[in-house]
Amino acid sequence: MSFTRVLAIILLGFSAFVSAFSPTPEQIEQFKKLPKAQQEALAKQYGVDLSAIMPSAPGAATTNVPVSSVQQRANTAANINLTEPLKPVTEELKPFGYELFAGEPTSFVPSEQIAVPNDYVIASGDKISISLYGKETANHEVSVDREGRLRIPNFSPTHVAGLTYKELKDLIQNKVSTEAIGLKAFVSIAELRSLRVLIVGEAYKPGSYALSPLSTVTHALFASGGLSEIASLRNITVKRKGKVISTLDLYELLLRGDSTGDITLQSGDVVFIPSVGPQVTVSGLVKRPGIFELREGETAESLVTMFGNFKETAFLEQVEVKRVVDNAKHSVVSVDFSQSNIAYVPQGGDVLKVKGVNSEVVDSITLIGAVARPGYYEWRQDLTFDKLVRNVKSDLLPQADLGYAIVVRETSDTGRIEVIQFSVIDALYGASVSLQKNDEVYIFSRFNEQEKELEALKNSALTIEEQELQEKVKLWHLYEREQFNKKVLTKSAEKKTQTIFGRKTLLAPIIERLDFQSTAGNTKAVFEIDGQVRFPGVYPLAINTTAQSAIVAAGGLLESAFVKYAEVTRLLDGGAVRHIRINDINSTSNSDPLILQSRDTLNVLIQPNWQDNYKVTLQGEVKFPGTYTIKRGDTLDQVLMRAGGITQFAEPKAAIFTREAIKQQEQKQLRKLSEELRKDIASKSFQKSIGSNTSLSYEETDKLLKDLASVKALGRLVIDLPGIISRKDILRLQDGDTLYIPGKQDSISIIGEVNYSSSHLFKEGVSIEEYIVLSGGMKDRADEAKVYVIKANGAVFIPRETSWFAVNNHIKLEAGDTIVVPMDASHMDNLTLWSTATQIFYQLGVGVAAIANL
Numbered sequence: 001m002s003f004t005r006v007l008a009i010i011l012l013g014f015s016a017f018v019s020a021f022s023p024t025p026e027q028i029e030q031f032k033k034l035p036k037a038q039q040e041a042l043a044k045q046y047g048v049d050l051s052a053i054m055p056s057a058p059g060a061a062t063t064n065v066p067v068s069s070v071q072q073r074a075n076t077a078a079n080i081n082l083t084e085p086l087k088p089v090t091e092e093l094k095p096f097g098y099e100l101f102a103g104e105p106t107s108f109v110p111s112e113q114i115a116v117p118n119d120y121v122i123a124s125g126d127k128i129s130i131s132l133y134g135k136e137t138a139n140h141e142v143s144v145d146r147e148g149r150l151r152i153p154n155f156s157p158t159h160v161a162g163l164t165y166k167e168l169k170d171l172i173q174n175k176v177s178t179e180a181i182g183l184k185a186f187v188s189i190a191e192l193r194s195l196r197v198l199i200v201g202e203a204y205k206p207g208s209y210a211l212s213p214l215s216t217v218t219h220a221l222f223a224s225g226g227l228s229e230i231a232s233l234r235n236i237t238v239k240r241k242g243k244v245i246s247t248l249d250l251y252e253l254l255l256r257g258d259s260t261g262d263i264t265l266q267s268g269d270v271v272f273i274p275s276v277g278p279q280v281t282v283s284g285l286v287k288r289p290g291i292f293e294l295r296e297g298e299t300a301e302s303l304v305t306m307f308g309n310f311k312e313t314a315f316l317e318q319v320e321v322k323r324v325v326d327n328a329k330h331s332v333v334s335v336d337f338s339q340s341n342i343a344y345v346p347q348g349g350d351v352l353k354v355k356g357v358n359s360e361v362v363d364s365i366t367l368i369g370a371v372a373r374p375g376y377y378e379w380r381q382d383l384t385f386d387k388l389v390r391n392v393k394s395d396l397l398p399q400a401d402l403g404y405a406i407v408v409r410e411t412s413d414t415g416r417i418e419v420i421q422f423s424v425i426d427a428l429y430g431a432s433v434s435l436q437k438n439d440e441v442y443i444f445s446r447f448n449e450q451e452k453e454l455e456a457l458k459n460s461a462l463t464i465e466e467q468e469l470q471e472k473v474k475l476w477h478l479y480e481r482e483q484f485n486k487k488v489l490t491k492s493a494e495k496k497t498q499t500i501f502g503r504k505t506l507l508a509p510i511i512e513r514l515d516f517q518s519t520a521g522n523t524k525a526v527f528e529i530d531g532q533v534r535f536p537g538v539y540p541l542a543i544n545t546t547a548q549s550a551i552v553a554a555g556g557l558l559e560s561a562f563v564k565y566a567e568v569t570r571l572l573d574g575g576a577v578r579h580i581r582i583n584d585i586n587s588t589s590n591s592d593p594l595i596l597q598s599r600d601t602l603n604v605l606i607q608p609n610w611q612d613n614y615k616v617t618l619q620g621e622v623k624f625p626g627t628y629t630i631k632r633g634d635t636l637d638q639v640l641m642r643a644g645g646i647t648q649f650a651e652p653k654a655a656i657f658t659r660e661a662i663k664q665q666e667q668k669q670l671r672k673l674s675e676e677l678r679k680d681i682a683s684k685s686f687q688k689s690i691g692s693n694t695s696l697s698y699e700e701t702d703k704l705l706k707d708l709a710s711v712k713a714l715g716r717l718v719i720d721l722p723g724i725i726s727r728k729d730i731l732r733l734q735d736g737d738t739l740y741i742p743g744k745q746d747s748i749s750i751i752g753e754v755n756y757s758s759s760h761l762f763k764e765g766v767s768i769e770e771y772i773v774l775s776g777g778m779k780d781r782a783d784e785a786k787v788y789v790i791k792a793n794g795a796v797f798i799p800r801e802t803s804w805f806a807v808n809n810h811i812k813l814e815a816g817d818t819i820v821v822p823m824d825a826s827h828m829d830n831l832t833l834w835s836t837a838t839q840i841f842y843q844l845g846v847g848v849a850a851i852a853n854l
Contacts, residue, residue: 093283095276095291096306097233097254101204101226114214116189118166123213124148125193128160130172135182141190155179165189197265199224201273202231216262217248220271232276234293238263239270251293255305278348282307285314285354300335300342310337315357322351365435369443370400370501385422385433385441392428399445399501400424404553406542407433408440408510416517419510419525421542421549442510445501446555448535503535503555510540523598529554531604532561541600546593547582550602557586560612562605568594569601616733618643620741621650636724636731636739646725651744654792654816655721660736663715674709718794745792745816750775752821753782762815771819783824792816 122128124146132138144150148161150172158175160168169187176185194210197220204225211223217238221227233250248261265271278294280303287308294303310316316338325331335344335352365377365388372395377388389395392402405427407420420433424443427433435441499505511526518524525541527550534555542549547566551557563586570578582594585604596602614630616639623644630639636657646652721741723729748771749759755776768787778784788798792814 093281093290095229095279095293096288097250098227098229100250100254101221116165116192116214118164120165120189120213122160122163122165122168123193124161126189127191127193128168128172129188129190130176131186132176132180132183133186134184144193152176195265195267197267197269197271199271199273201271202228202275203271203273204228211265213264213266215265216259217246217265217271218253218262220265221273227273230275232274232293234277234295235274236261237272237274238265239272240266240268249295251306280346280348281351283351283353285311285356287311294346294348298346300337300344300346303346304337310354313356314354316354318355320353320355322353323347324349363437365438366440367443368440369405369506370397370445371395371443372397379435379437379439383435385424385427385435388435388441389424389428389443392424396424396443397445397501399447399499401444401446401555403556404444406442406510406540407435408442408540409436410438415513417510417513419514419540419542421545421553423552442506443501444503444506445499447499448502448504503539504537507538507540511538514540525598527596527599528601529604530601531566532558532606533604534558541596541598545596547585547596547602548588548593550596551585551604557604560606560610562607566605567603568596569603570597571599612735614733614735616735616737616739618739618741620739621647621743622739622741623647630733634733636719636733636737637727639733640725640739646741649743650741651792651816652721652725652741653814654742654745655719656740656742656794657717657719657721657731658715658738658740659717659734660715661734662717663713666713666715670711670713671709716794720793742816747815748813749818750821751818753779753823754821755779762813766813768813768819771813772821778821781824782821784821786822788820788822789813790818790820 122144124144127141127143128150130140130142130152132140138153140153142150142152144160148159149157150160151157152172152175155175156179158171160171163171172187173185176183192213195213195215196208197211197215198208199220200206203221204227206224209220209223211220215223217236221236227233236248236250237244238246238248246261246263252258252260253262276293279291280294281291282303283289287310289307292303292306304310317336318334319337321333321335321344322330323333335342337344361376363379365379365383367374367377367388371389392400396402402424405422405424407422408417409420410416411418422431422433514525526538527541527545528538529550530536533551534557536554539550539553542553545553547568557563563584565581565583566585568580568582570580572578580594584590609632611632614632615627616630617627618625618639622640623646625643628639628642640646719731720729724731746762747759748762749757750771751757754772755778758775760771760774768789772778772787786798788796790796
């Protein structure tokens with residue numbers, strides 16, 4: 001929780017006594033740490049009595065401590081920032097110089113500890129300290145009376161008014177040594193007199209102020225709380241006996257350190273602060289943007305001094321000046337500040353905006369992608385790629401693709417581009433690639449997915465931190481150009497999986513530029529490649545792109561690619577389509593290769609009857625369990641023969657066969673069921689359908705949903721393994737199939753709505769009812785009419801009659817079977833989804849338990 005929000009809660013808590021809310025002691029302590037003015041402002045805003053939060057201590061005396069007006073204004077500003085934390089941050093131009101008087105807690109009255117200068121003039125009211133030493137000692141503090149005399153005990157009165165401090169010391173020391181033989185005097189000023197100065201005009205608090213006789217004009221300004229918002233800083237005058245004796249220009253003090261006009265005041269002086277004169281506003285790339293006051297005769301050079309000169313990136317040849325013309329409208333002129341004689345005279349109301357030079361880097365080469373030092377490089381005549389990138393190990397990152405790189409070249413001032421494809425290896429050790437001004441060279445990663453790239457880099461000499469740094473540097477240079485900032489390259493979800501230097505990431509802005517420059521008579525210069533290549537997709541059409549170079553751009557052929565021929569689909573005018581066959585796509589010796597055109601699609605076919613390595617797994621009671629490689633069309637009995645067949649302890653009737661495709665389908669159904677249950681629980685009709693006697697608590701329903709969501713599908717296919725072994729049935733295998741053959745079993749399990757789920761030794765002739773009795777009987781919400789049996793091979797048998805006793809007449813129990821007593825779904829208004837969910841749990845549990853016992 002933010003500090004501002006905490007304070008608001010504190011105050012709101014005290015402002016509503018009917019509320020049960022009470023701020024904590026820690027919150028109150030946070031509030032007490034604020035300045036008093038800020039506490040008062042917050043209390044006023046929320047209508048709270050501060051005494052309710054911070055009551056005075058018993059018997060404590062209340063003292064009115066004066067707080068300077070400058071401090072109050074600073075606290076008010078802080079309060080504004082506190083109460084408006086979400087206010088948009090904009091460039092706020094402030095009048096220059098006013099900050100000199102902002103935020104100071106006290107007036108600039110000189111401290112009593114400051115040494116008095118020797119030229120200080122003694123006058124009535126000064127208190128002099130005289131220490132006598134020698135044959136006797138004495139200390140006296142005497143004041144100069146209204147007649148300017150100093151009366152030292154045991155000495156004659158002396159007139160001292162008008163003397164300087166140094167003259168006073170010499171006079172008293174001579175007087176003591178002359179009138180009292182054997183005595184010497186040490187003289188100092190114990191207390192300075194006060195003088196009365198009148199401060200008028202645009203002071204924050206004009207009035208008459210008692211100041212130290214050492215005070216100057218700036219001290220008087222601080223004593224009055226500073227300047228008002230419309231005060232002039234350039235024409236502050238001091239009048240003495242009706243005459244102007246000094247004019248203070250605070251700009252001279254602030255900009256040059258010249259305090260000539262900051263004279264020492266005398267009693268009766270009048271400090272007059274006029275209203276501000278003509279002002280000029282300066283913004284943009286200057287060192288001190290703000291609002292500046294003009295005096296008569298100001299020049300462009302003096303204005304530059306005021307705003308501290310231009311920043312290094314400022315464009316001086318065209319500084320925008322907006323000026324009010326005829327008190328009716330604005331006009332804009334451009335002023336060249338790069339000249340020695342600037343033809344511009346500042347006027348009140350002028351608004352100067354200094355813009356920057358073009359951020360586009362010209363006459364350079366931009367190196368982008370999987371390189372060690374991406375960025376801008378100097379272009380020079382006869383520059384080739386091998387002079388820019390000299391060594392694969394030192395100049396490229398480990399993941400760099402050495403077979404595919406491109407040069408993006410602007411062909412006109414309008415920004416039209418063309419793409420040149422080349423091989424990094426060939427360019428370094430053979431065919432040189434010439435580079436022209438403003439070329440962009442892209443080096444891609446060999447990978448498109450981050451996981452694969454990181455895996456490949458595990459043994460690299462670059463650390464992860466170094467790799468991240470390289471990516472950040474590359475990104476900074478890549479997106480510095482204006483055209484790359486117009487649109488986010490990929491969605492945030494894709495960014496998490498794509499590599500920074502992958503083809504999809506780096507090519508996206510290039511394809512966008514090609515798309516932008518396409519017209520009705522000039523189609524987009526891209527092509528598409530699909531099929532058996534490493535990185536299928538859309539690519540920029542380089543000059544003289546062939547099918548072979550297109551395949552290189554897409555990362556090369558996969559092992560499954562059919563190299564004897566490929567197909568190019570070409571879109572013709574009028575919507576017609578032409579299919580072109582290219583023979584021997586892996587050969588580079590073709591003397592007349594097909595040159596791809598804009599919007600061509602190259603399809604690299606897969607080899608006939610191609611298959612990946614299909615594997616199946618045999619576990620349990622087989623002579624040689626393990627993973628076996630198969631070909632398409634192989635059957636389960638054939639693989640069992642390769643595994644040596646089943647052992648003498650195997651129970652083939654209880655075999656569990658799982659298939660990945662079925663597993664995915666079951667998992668999808670589980671998710672769908674979970675969503676349907678969640679919707680039913682949330683619906684009003686479902687809430688009404690649950691009677692008061694059979695209602696499920698929120699915890700129960702939530703647990704059911706969580707359990708269902710966490711269930712992992714098994715993907716079981718019910719098979720008759722004895723029939724498969726005898727070749728009565730044929731089961732063709734698929735990649736990922738798994739066969740579990742358990743050992744011989746001698747038990748029967750009873751699960752579901754029984755008092756004690758358990759397993760019992762199988763006995764021939766024992767009925768279902770008897771096994772249920774052995775498990776403690778049925779629970780109250782058991783559905784005795786729907787008891788069913790899950791056979792060892794996964795088959796489910798359900799009686800046709802309404803009584804479960806009829807099961808005995810249709811089902812012969814065998815070792816390894818499971819008796820399931822389901823829940824009575826009629827308690828919930830026939831919501832069969834609930835019973836379906838429980839059946840899923842039961843059946844999955846039986847399969848998983850069987851596998852776990854292997």
